[in-house]
Structure formats: structure tokens, C-alpha cells
Amino acid sequence: DGPGGCASPAAPVSGPAFEVLYLLEADDAAVARLRQRLDRLGDSLVVVGGDGLWNVHVHVDDAGAAVEAGV
Numbered sequence: 112d113g114p115g116g117c118a119s120p121a122a123p124v125s126g127p128a129f130e131v132l133y134l135l136e137a138d139d140a141a142v143a144r145l146r147q148r149l150d151r152l153g154d155s156l157v158v159v160g161g162d163g164l165w166n167v168h169v170h171v172d173d174a175g176a177a178v179e180a181g182v
């Protein structure tokens with residue numbers, strides 16, 4: 112570790128490469144399907160909202176696939 116217990120810049124990064132966030136208009140059934148897709152793509156998945164408007168957050172290696180899942 113570097114100063115202050117932080118990882119040195121040369122340390123390999125673990126975990127997904129991208130944090131994807133978007134606002135989505137969708138019904139509850141579509142959001143349930145989206146959660147299943149995104150859960151397979153990454154981790155730290157959070158989908159919150161209601162009444163047809165949702166905030167989506169997920170950590171993934173394939174950002175394009177995470178965005179396409181919401182289209």
C-alpha cells in the first residue's frame with residue numbers, strides 16, 4: 112500500500128470497470144426484467160423509483176450492454 116494505506120497507482124484494479132447510471136421511464140414489469148438482466152451483467156445493482164420513473168445504478172465491465180438493457 113502507498114501512503115495513508117491507499118493502494119499504489121500501479122496496483123491492479125479489482126471489480127467492474129464502469130459505473131453506469133441512468134434515469135428510466137418504464138412500467139414495473141419492464142423494471143423486473145431489467146433487474147434480472149443487469150444482475151447477470153454486474154454488481155452493486157440499485158434500481159429505485161416508482162410510478163414509471165426509475166433511477167438505475169450498476170457496476171459492470173460492459174457499459175454498453177448495461178445501457179442497452181434499459182432500451
